[in-house]
Amino acid sequence: MTKAKISLLPPAQQQHCEPVTCNNCGIYQLCLPLGLDQGDMTLLDSVIKRKEIYKRGQVLYRPGEQLDYVYAIRSGSVKTYVGTGDGRVQITGFHVAGELLGLSALASRRYSNEASALETVSVCKVEIDRLDEVAQKIPSIQYQMLKIMSVQIRQDEELMLLLGKRxxxxxxxxxxxxxxxxxxxxxxxxxxxxxxxxxxxxxxxxxxxxxxxxxxxxxxxxxxxxxxxxxxxxxxxxxxxxxxxxxxxxx
Amino acid sequence: MTKAKISLLPPAQQQHCEPVTCNNCGIYQLCLPLGLDQGDMTLLDSVIKRKEIYKRGQVLYRPGEQLDYVYAIRSGSVKTYVGTGDGRVQITGFHVAGELLGLSALASRRYSNEASALETVSVCKVEIDRLDEVAQKIPSIQYQMLKIMSVQIRQDEELMLLLGKRxxxxxxxxxxxxxxxxxxxxxxxxxxxxxxxxxxxxxxxxxxxxxxxxxxxxxxxxxxxxxxxxxxxxxxxxxxxxxxxxxxxxx
DNA sequence: CGGACAGTTGAATGAATTCAACAATCGTGG
DNA sequence: CCACGATTGTTGAATTCATTCAACTGTCCG
Missing domain, CATH: 1.10.10.10 (Winged helix-like DNA-binding domain superfamily/Winged helix DNA-binding domain)
Structure with missing residues (x-):
């Protein structure tokens, strides 16, 4: 192999899990891959608001804003961060395609952190209220969200260890x-x-x-x-x- | 007022929320206060394994162990922490009565952190499998767990800000x-x-x-x-x- | 082309750590 | 109930790792 100049990301954007019906957004594949039948899928489709593009530096949501949507990243990457109020901020998360944003706002119904695009990013905005409704009907969706949040907590622990002890x-x-x-x-x-x-x-x-x-x-x-x-x-x-x-x- | 010697905690251990049916454990009151009828309550009762006492320094669960129980703290306090593998550890959580422990293990089915008693502590061990079953029947329980985890993430963000920027x-x-x-x-x-x-x-x-x-x-x-x-x-x-x-x- | 931003480097500084020694308190068994 | 070993808390001095400050270069993009 010729040692080529360090290149950009590989061209083909392959997904890492089995091919699943993928409608207007990657969300099923990556976030909710539990056995859903076609009826469920149709139901799920109804919660997808629309996809949207954010450019580098643009903010998806701000702390304190009412929780309206959960964001599923289709491509690109996003940082989330919290601030001290006097200007200092700490980046608490770095998110890439297939990940869900905004879940930490579930309890208070207000976003706790701010999210901004690190590069051009494509997301699906999922109306939280409708997701709620649907989740009532498809328990595996709620379970899947539970799992996603537990992974998040796991990652946070690792970052705390890093910040505190490394x-x-x-x-x-x-x-x-x-x-x-x-x-x-x-x-x-x-x-x-x-x-x-x-x-x-x-x-x-x-x-x-x-x-x-x-x-x-x-x-x-x-x-x-x-x-x-x-x-x-x-x-x-x-x-x-x-x-x-x-x-x-x-x- | 005579400047008395600083004393211990006030004697009466009052609960902070409305009186709710409280059976063998404080869990309903503090963690799952959504409108449950008596039937639901009975169902919930069935998931409570038993209460248990841990003394200062005793470990409730260790990282890597199979997730069997979720722990609801009835009294006392517990610290949770993660380690680097070479001895250094970072405490990531400090938990008191009414809080739920072990939820971060949901995705992997294995505890990610270690929990030990800071003082004599009384807990309810809740069998996770049975909680799962019951949660299928009472959607508000899953929702409540979702909320608890979102609060956890919120707290973690605050600790990361502290560790990184203060x-x-x-x-x-x-x-x-x-x-x-x-x-x-x-x-x-x-x-x-x-x-x-x-x-x-x-x-x-x-x-x-x-x-x-x-x-x-x-x-x-x-x-x-x-x-x-x-x-x-x-x-x-x-x-x-x-x-x-x-x-x-x-x- | 030019301005802004991202990245880089060296030197001086400093906040918190480490080390070491000691004091107070706890708790447990004689 | 007291004593003694262990644990927890405290203090000063020296050290250090990372930060801050300042100056500079390269690169991207309108």
Missing amino acids: NAEERLAEYLISLSRRFASRNYSGTQFRLSMSRLDIGNYLGLAEETVIRILRRFQESGLITADRRSVCLTDIRRLSAIAHLDAAA | NAEERLAEYLISLSRRFASRNYSGTQFRLSMSRLDIGNYLGLAEETVIRILRRFQESGLITADRRSVCLTDIRRLSAIAHLDAAA
């Missing part, structure tokens, strides 16, 4: 490994990919200054762990990187 | 204020209470060293914000403390 190197290593796994699980390359977050965002997400991110990334490159050119990264020694991240088992 | 003073101030609110909402004193966590645990929870916790607490005391004697705390200037915490609105 040093800068471990944070970056974990970040890269976790991206790698995420891409791999979606049939993209797990060794070579583009970062959709800026250095500043990565730093914010990991609780580090932008400069620290840059320095550690450089150190990784000098140690032969990665090759990085701006947003393009290539993990050349995943094993050693994993060792630094102290990442074991459960993803 | 300095030591803000962390302690927020911790104290949040405890205060929690006690107040349960009809305990919001100005005078006992910490069930040790300095070490508090530090761990807030991403600080034990010594830092002590020093900041002393500084608070010197500034007349609090009075603290070992585990007993009295918030003498909640307003100023809130200002330091930069805590506004949504709890």
